[in-house]
Amino acid sequence: MTDRSQPVTANEPDVLRVEGVTVALGGRTILEDVAFAIAPGSFTGLIGSNGAGKTTLLRVILGLQRPGRGRVVVAGDAGNRRNRSIGYVPQKVLLDPDMPMRARDLIGLGLDGHRFGIPMPSKTRTSLVDEMLAAVDAERFANARVGILSGGEQQRVLIAHALISRPRLLLLDEPLANLDLRSGQEIIGLLHRIATEHHIAVLLSAHEMNPLLPVMDRVVYLAGGRAAAGTTDEVIRTEVLSGLYGHPVEVLHIHDRVLVIAGPGYPDAARLAAEGAGIELG
Amino acid sequence: MFSGFMTNTWVVATVVAALAGVVGFFVVLRGSAFPAHAIPNGAFAGAAAANLLGLNALLGLGVFAVFAALGIGTLGRRGRHDVVTALALVLMLALGALFLSRSTEYEPAIYALLFGEVLGVSTTELLPVAFLAVVCIAAIVFMYRPLTLSSVVPEIAEARGVRSHRMEIAFLVVLAVATAMTVPVVGALLIFSLMIGPPAAARSFTDRPPVAIILSMAIALATVWAAIASSYASNWPIGFFVGTMSAFAYGIGRAWAAWRRSRRPATRL
Ligand SMILES: Nc1ncnc2c1ncn2[C@@H]1O[C@H](COP(=O)(O)OP(=O)(O)O)[C@@H](O)[C@H]1O
Numbered sequence: 076m077t078d079r080s081q082p083v084t085a086n087e088p089d090v091l092r093v094e095g096v097t098v099a100l101g102g103r104t105i106l107e108d109v110a111f112a113i114a115p116g117s118f119t120g121l122i123g124s125n126g127a128g129k130t131t132l133l134r135v136i137l138g139l140q141r142p143g144r145g146r147v148v149v150a151g152d153a154g155n156r157r158n159r160s161i162g163y164v165p166q167k168v169l170l171d172p173d174m175p176m177r178a179r180d181l182i183g184l185g186l187d188g189h190r191f192g193i194p195m196p197s198k199t200r201t202s203l204v205d206e207m208l209a210a211v212d213a214e215r216f217a218n219a220r221v222g223i224l225s226g227g228e229q230q231r232v233l234i235a236h237a238l239i240s241r242p243r244l245l246l247l248d249e250p251l252a253n254l255d256l257r258s259g260q261e262i263i264g265l266l267h268r269i270a271t272e273h274h275i276a277v278l279l280s281a282h283e284m285n286p287l288l289p290v291m292d293r294v295v296y297l298a299g300g301r302a303a304a305g306t307t308d309e310v311i312r313t314e315v316l317s318g319l320y321g322h323p324v325e326v327l328h329i330h331d332r333v334l335v336i337a338g339p340g341y342p343d344a345a346r347l348a349a350e351g352a353g354i355e356l357g
Numbered sequence: 358m359f360s361g362f363m364t365n366t367w368v369v370a371t372v373v374a375a376l377a378g379v380v381g382f383f384v385v386l387r388g389s390a391f392p393a394h395a396i397p398n399g400a401f402a403g404a405a406a407a408n409l410l411g412l413n414a415l416l417g418l419g420v421f422a423v424f425a426a427l428g429i430g431t432l433g434r435r436g437r438h439d440v441v442t443a444l445a446l447v448l449m450l451a452l453g454a455l456f457l458s459r460s461t462e463y464e465p466a467i468y469a470l471l472f473g474e475v476l477g478v479s480t481t482e483l484l485p486v487a488f489l490a491v492v493c494i495a496a497i498v499f500m501y502r503p504l505t506l507s508s509v510v511p512e513i514a515e516a517r518g519v520r521s522h523r524m525e526i527a528f529l530v531v532l533a534v535a536t537a538m539t540v541p542v543v544g545a546l547l548i549f550s551l552m553i554g555p556p557a558a559a560r561s562f563t564d565r566p567p568v569a570i571i572l573s574m575a576i577a578l579a580t581v582w583a584a585i586a587s588s589y590a591s592n593w594p595i596g597f598f599v600g601t602m603s604a605f606a607y608g609i610g611r612a613w614a615a616w617r618r619s620r621r622p623a624t625r626l
């Protein structure tokens with residue numbers, strides 16, 4: 076991949092603008108008036124507990140879910156020709172271990188899998204796949220069946236699959252959910268490198284923000300259907316999150332970790348705690 | 358066994374096996390084994406109906422199979438179509454029971470539709486079968502990449518603008534046409550084996566999709582040729598040989614994969 080590393084300039088247009096997006100599903104409002112923007116090459120964490128609407132928001136951005144109100148502007152184009160400029164790694168990908176497909180085959184599908192016809196082997200194609208394998212440190216298992224790879228290895232392959240079409244924005248839905256701490260750290264490091272070196276903006280959803288704190292440029296915090304966006308210092312604050320949850324919560328900084336703690340009586344405190352976003356106070 | 362009547366059988370069986378090998382690769386990849394079983398079985402009712410009306414059996418098979426595929430594809434949601442498939446099968450079998458009870462056809466003809474008949478192919482069927490096979494293969498070649506993408510990572514395919522649902526329906530129609538034309542040769546109950554055994558066996562021998570498709574075709578061809586020869590020599594039903602040989606090929610594939618793993622545990626091929 077060509078190195079397009081350059082400083083993020085303020086006057087470069089945003090790769091993504093979400094403007095007042097409201098989504099109702101099954102008669103229930105899932106997202107309400109969500110707005111934020113993503114600058115080229117930046118790293119944004121989309122934080123929210125289970126059921127907060129992270130996947131729904133990513134589906135709106137991908138054009139798979141129409142918002143009831145508001146709009147999404149991708150790389151300056153509000154139409155639906157956004158598919159090529161966004162790479163996507165979905166939340167649950169089940170790859171059959173018996174499927175005859177190597178890691179490199181799946182990555183190659185990222186290049187032209189949406190086009191009709193059969194893929195023609197070519198030098199350019201092979202070298203592009205090799206380049207992607209190197210970019211995600213996957214050369215070691217390039218020729219292994221994707222289905223038998225570990226969760227972290229599959230995650231790398233899926234990232235390469237998303238990157239090979241050279242998107243300007245990479246969406247990842249809870250890529251850390253099924254990984255141990257160490258594999259999670261590796262994936263975060265890899266994504267950070269991709270964002271800075273290749274100037275590809277990353278929007279990553281997670282229910283735990285702590286592993287992301289060192290790399291996040293900005294955070295979009297989802298709770299109660301609404302979103303607060305900004306830098307972590309701007310968003311992860313007692314006043315902001317209390318407003319979002321509609322209930323007093325406390326933000327504690329313990330060493331280099333952040334804990335969001337619900338005040339007494341918060342109906343969903345158990346969930347908040349279970350998701351690792353915080354623990355309940357008395 | 359290569360003369361007269363038999364020439365037609367050899368030609369049609371070869372075409373049908375090659376097609377089953379290719380379509381079967383996607384049947385196994387997508388986990389569509391149940392529709393691949395239900396469509397030809399239900400389409401059997403179409404043959405019975407055609408019989409009753411004095412029409413060509415292949416026409417009845419094709420019409421029923423395509424309607425079944427459209428029904429399953431349209432009503433099934435997000436790749437989950439086991440319930441609609443079962444209901445489509447039940448509905449068509451019910452119709453089949455009715456048509457058969459009205460039919461004046463002699464029993465062996467029905468038996469042949471179910472289990473296959475080596476001499477069941479007439480010259481007039483050669484051209485339509487060859488034509489449909491070419492159409493099916495062309496459709497698979499055309500759909501190859503998006504069909505693969507939507508089979509392996511459906512959410513990503515959707516995000517890239519592949520209409521998964523349309524892809525599903527298109528594939529089921531190809532599957533219907535491919536299975537319907539196979540019925541007269543190997544029989545409604547056993548086509549399924551030709552669509553599953555060879556591609557499933559092929560997966561054990563290679564990790565590359567295109568190689569797996571070619572291997573799947575080769576195994577299907579070998580199975581069908583050996584089955585015709587055995588059936589001719591023994592006078593046992595061809596369906597018996599197709600079914601057992603397909604399962605046998607799969608068994609060899611599994612044994613090979615196990616042996617390879619035991620020999621080189623560290624490397625993954
Ligand atoms: N198709 C749907 N119909 C009705 N409700 C839905 C649908 N999809 C998701 N939801 C609801 O929307 C909420 C947000 O879901 P989701 O975006 O998947 O959350 P997250 O990804 O943050 O865990 C959940 O409460 C879920 O039950």
Ligand SMILES: [Mg+2]
Nearest residue numbers: 129130166248
């Ligand atoms: Mg989710």
